[in-house]
Amino acid sequence: MIKIQKILCPIDFSDASRNALRYANEFAKAMNAKITALHVIQPQPIAADVNVPYIPPEAELEQSAKAEMEALVKEIVSEGVLVEQVIAYGLPAEAINAQAEKEDADVIILGTHGRTGLSRLLMGSTAESVMRKAVRPVLVVKAREKEFIA
Numbered sequence: 527m528i529k530i531q532k533i534l535c536p537i538d539f540s541d542a543s544r545n546a547l548r549y550a551n552e553f554a555k556a557m558n559a560k561i562t563a564l565h566v567i568q569p570q571p572i573a574a575d576v577n578v579p580y581i582p583p584e585a586e587l588e589q590s591a592k593a594e595m596e597a598l599v600k601e602i603v604s605e606g607v608l609v610e611q612v613i614a615y616g617l618p619a620e621a622i623n624a625q626a627e628k629e630d631a632d633v634i635i636l637g638t639h640g641r642t643g644l645s646r647l648l649m650g651s652t653a654e655s656v657m658r659k660a661v662r663p664v665l666v667v668k669a670r671e672k673e674f675i676a
């Protein structure tokens with residue numbers, strides 16, 4: 527029997543990650559598991575050009591992410607399901623796998639945007655990178671994945 531006690535669910539506030547959190551919620555309810563909701567703040571490039579748009583400082587990004595994550599968790603996660611909210615800094619795939627190791631997560635449930643072609647080639651796929659490097663099961667949920675009916 528597979529026992530899931532710790533679920534890592536990376537959140538980037540997209541439709542795909544919202545659906546992944548719905549899946550994590552259902553697994554957590556069914557198995558009495560804890561969810562770690564993780565948001566990764568990527569390093570911002572530094573530019574000397576004065577025409578570069580304003581990039582908020584990390585503290586401002588973190589505060590905004592915490593507020594948005596709290597609202598998302600409140601909206602999606604069932605009452606009684608234990609959720610820890612974590613903000614990390616770095617490259618998403620690396621930070622996700624590092625957090626999974628740190629938490630000793632039983633499964634990673636994450637969303638994918640489902641990009642193909644040139645956009646995937648140029649931007650890469652965080653989900654694919656996580657799957658390649660993860661040493662634990664990964665459940666990938668598409669943005670247009672079947673949603674649970676409550």
